[in-house]
Amino acid sequence: MDQFECINVEEAHQKMHQGKAVLVDIRDPQSFAMGHTPGAFHLTNDTLGAFMRR
Secondary structure (H helix, E strand, O other), rough: OOOOOOOHHHHHHHHHHOOOOEEEOOOOOOHHHHHOOOOOEOOOOOHHHHHHOO
16 A cells, blocks of 8 residues: 545445455554444554454
C-alpha cells in the first residue's frame, strides 16, 4: 500500500464486506472485550505477527 484514502463509515463497511479492508482495534483487552465492531481484529504486541501474516 503506497497511499492512504479518507473514506466514510459506509465505504469502510463495504470494503470490509468485500475483503478489501480490515478494521484494527488497538485498545486494551478489557475495552475490546466490553465491545468492539464485529469483524475487528484486536491488534496487540502478541497478535501483531498473526496480523502481518494475513
